[in-house]
Amino acid sequence: MKQFTLGKKERLKSRKQIEQLFKEGKTFSVQPLRIYYTVQSTPAVTSPLQFGVAVGTRQFKHAVDRNRIKRLIREAYRLQKNEIQEQLKLKNKTLNVFFIYTGKELPQYQLIYETVRIALQKLRQIIVQSAT
RNA sequence: GCUGCAUGCUGAGCUAUCGCCACGACGAUUCUGUCGGGGAGGAAAGUCCGGACAGCAUAGAGCAACGUACCGGUGAAGAGCCGGGUGUCCCGCAUCAGGCGGGGCAACAGAAAGUGCCACAGAAAAUAACUACUCUGCUUUGGCAGAGAAAAGGUGAAAACGUAGGAUAAGAGCCUACGGGUUAUUACAGUAAUGUAAUAGCAGGGUAAACCUUGCGUGCUGAAAUGCCAUGUAUGCCGUUGCCUGAGAACGGCUCGUUCAAUGACGGUGGGUAGGCAGAUUGAUCCCUUGGGGUAACUUUUGGGACAGAUAAAUGAUAGCUCCGUUCGCCUUUGCGAAAGCAUUGGUGGAUAUGACAAAAUCCGGCUUACAGGUUUGCAGUAAUU
RNA sequence: UGGCCUAUAGUAUAAUGGUAGUACGACAGAUUUUGGUUCUGUUUGUCUUGGUUCGAAUCCAGGUAGGCCAA
Numbered sequence: 001m002k003q004f005t006l007g008k009k010e011r012l013k014s015r016k017q018i019e020q021l022f023k024e025g026k027t028f029s030v031q032p033l034r035i036y037y038t039v040q041s042t043p044a045v046t047s048p049l050q051f052g053v054a055v056g057t058r059q060f061k062h063a064v065d066r067n068r069i070k071r072l073i074r075e076a077y078r079l080q081k082n083e084i085q086e087q088l089k090l091k092n093k094t095l096n097v098f099f100i101y102t103g104k105e106l107p108q109y110q111l112i113y114e115t116v117r118i119a120l121q122k123l124r125q126i127i128v129q130s131a132t
Numbered sequence: 133g134c135u136g137c138a139u140g141c142u143g144a145g146c147u148a149u150c151g152c153c154a155c156g157a158c159g160a161u162u163c164u165g166u167c168g169g170g171g172a173g174g175a176a177a178g179u180c181c182g183g184a185c186a187g188c189a190u191a192g193a194g195c196a197a198c199g200u201a202c203c204g205g206u207g208a209a210g211a212g213c214c215g216g217g218u219g220u221c222c223c224g225c226a227u228c229a230g231g232c233g234g235g236g237c238a239a240c241a242g243a244a245a246g247u248g249c250c251a252c253a254g255a256a257a258a259u260a261a262c263u264a265c266u267c268u269g270c271u272u273u274g275g276c277a278g279a280g281a282a283a284a285g286g287u288g289a290a291a292a293c294g295u296a297g298g299a300u301a302a303g304a305g306c307c308u309a310c311g312g313g314u315u316a317u318u319a320c321a322g323u324a325a326u327g328u329a330a331u332a333g334c335a336g337g338g339u340a341a342a343c344c345u346u347g348c349g350u351g352c353u354g355a356a357a358u359g360c361c362a363u364g365u366a367u368g369c370c371g372u373u374g375c376c377u378g379a380g381a382a383c384g385g386c387u388c389g390u391u392c393a394a395u396g397a398c399g400g401u402g403g404g405u406a407g408g409c410a411g412a413u414u415g416a417u418c419c420c421u422u423g424g425g426g427u428a429a430c431u432u433u434u435g436g437g438a439c440a441g442a443u444a445a446a447u448g449a450u451a452g453c454u455c456c457g458u459u460c461g462c463c464u465u466u467g468c469g470a471a472a473g474c475a476u477u478g479g480u481g482g483a484u485a486u487g488a489c490a491a492a493a494u495c496c497g498g499c500u501u502a503c504a505g506g507u508u509u510g511c512a513g514u515a516a517u518u
Numbered sequence: 519u520g521g522c523c524u525a526u527a528g529u530a531u532a533a534u535g536g537u538a539g540u541a542c543g544a545c546a547g548a549u550u551u552u553g554g555u556u557c558u559g560u561u562u563g564u565c566u567u568g569g570u571u572c573g574a575a576u577c578c579a580g581g582u583a584g585g586c587c588a589a
Contacts, residue, residue, distance in 0.1 A: 004150055011444080018444065052444060063177090063491050068448095071152095075449045078151065098444095109449070 006078040012052035012096060021096050030119045032103035032111070033073075037123065039130050040094045048088040048095065051077060055101045069101050072109055076116040084124055093127065 012018055025036040053073050055066040077099070088095055099119075101107075 006151070008153090013444070054444070064489095067491065071448055075151080079449090 004078055004082070006051075006074065010049060010051060012050045012098065017050075017096065018052065018098070021098055025096070025098070028122065029102070030115050030122070032101060032107060033115050033119060034100045034102050035119055035123075036098040036100070037126075038096045039127065048093065049081065049085045050094075050096050051081070052098045053077075053101075054098070059102070059104050065106060069107065072107065072112045073099055073101065073116065076109070076113045077120075080113075080117055080120055084120055084127070087124060087127060091127070093130075095123070095127070097123065 012021070021036055021038055025038040027034060027036050029035065053070045055069045057066075060066045060069070084095075099116075
């Protein structure tokens with residue numbers, strides 16, 4: 001049984017879905033990250049948890065830096081998302097999440113790992129609250 | 133040996149764990165599994181040129197607009213590259229002078245088609261004439277009026293070809309000699325630009341990266357192009373115009389012209405879709421190699437090898453070691469020095485953070501810009517030894 | 519991906535190729551018991567590198583930064 005995968009089905013790919021997320025989704029922020037999410041009680045079509053990343057052109061001019069930040073966030077997310085995924089499977093819900101990096105300096109991996117951990121904990125709390 | 137500049141090449145490596153993208157094979161059968169070998173650059177960047185490719189348009193003519201500008205070659209093409217010419221700057225050599233050699237740079241058509249502009253200073257910045265000069269007339273001997281001429285005049289970035297002589301009332305390319313510039317013709321050399329020589333002519337400067345003129349070139353739009361499939365759907369409503377007269381359209385910048393044109397055309401408003409596949413990655417391809425052509429750019433030939441394909445966008449993360457760099461300690465070489473010490477060579481051990489510029493997005497050829505460290509070649513400077 | 523535009527003092531905004539202004543601000547001084555108002559003076563600049571020109575903010579070319587448009 002594979003655990004730490006992040007294939008095509010687990011990422012947000014459709015333009016329509018993403019626009020909907022930004023229109024209707026709720027937000028909170030954990031220091032250099034801003035997170036958009038929507039929780040739906042309908043069972044998932046493809047995957048219960050879908051995910052996306054973005055870094056603005058304003059903050060980082062070069063594509064190299066943007067790519068690096070996106071890869072770091074994706075890596076940190078990949079290693080930590082399992083618990084939340086199982087929680088969703090049990091409760092038969094879908095969650096769409098979008099991470100936006102708003103900082104102005106290139107981060108270290110440790111910092112990203114920590115912030116993603118905190119963000120995911122918050123999301124788990126939100127799921128529990130919405131269930132009750 | 134060191135330093136600097138230019139130039140070409142290179143653009144850290146290995147292991148483990150966890151992943152990403154497409155492809156192939158096998159198994160499975162409609163959502164995944166196993167295995168295999170692949171997966172970012174010299175600039176992928178800037179988007180400055182040129183194409184390929186695609187759609188629309190295209191009887192033709194004129195104007196406009198834009199681009200371009202010594203000549204020849206190269207190439208699919210170009211504002212690229214190579215060679216040549218001319219001009220100019222620098223260096224070296226030689227010299228009475230003319231010159232000879234090497235290197236750099238050039239948006240290098242036309243100012244003798246026309247228009248504009250040339251601050252300040254200066255008499256004057258371009259149809260000259262303020263002072264001074266010459267002649268004539270008048271004269272109160274201070275000058276005044278008329279005519280001539282363009283030589284002299286603390287300027288300026290630039291001053292009406294330069295020097296010498298003649299001529300003259302005074303002068304002036306007004307004339308002559310020498311010299312320089314420029315235009316045309318002819319001859320010779322060269323494919324040509326151009327050069328050399330002769331003859332004839334010209335004389336009022338700069339600026340075209342001011343307008344402009346001349347020659348040449350350019351149809352427009354760009355993969356968010358475009359085609360197919362699926363989904364969805366309404367010949368909807370309003371206004372204008374027209375159905376005899378020519379409104380309008382043909383996405384050309386405009387005009388003429390041509391063609392089309394009635395269940396119509398144009399404008400506004402409203403509704404729906406916005407997913408997939410192709411385009412799309414093997415092509416004017418790149419690298420190594422063998423011979424030929426050419427001064428070179430480049431071209432041709434023999435043999436072999438290589439070539440990613442994402443689409444909210446893959447090619448990564450973590451840990452360890454090595455490499456390079458920095459820094460510290462110990463030993464050591466050489467030089468200076470009386471010594472302390474300073475500079476320096478090599479070895480060894482530890483610590484440390486960092487790892488240049490930079491991420492394919494339809495594809496190619498160039499150009500431009502960025503680039504830590506290492507390394508090749510050349511030039512210049514400098515130190516020691518022979 | 520393709521196309522277009524802009525850059526002038528701390529801020530806003532002028533300037534035919536010919537001495538870079540104006541307003542607000544900042545600073546200093548005067549007036550006032552003090553502050554404000556008012557008056558006087560000073561400060562700081564053509565994004566950058568080259569070229570054309572006797573002379574560039576202006577013209578031309580390369581770069582840098584910022585902004586806008588096209589689904």
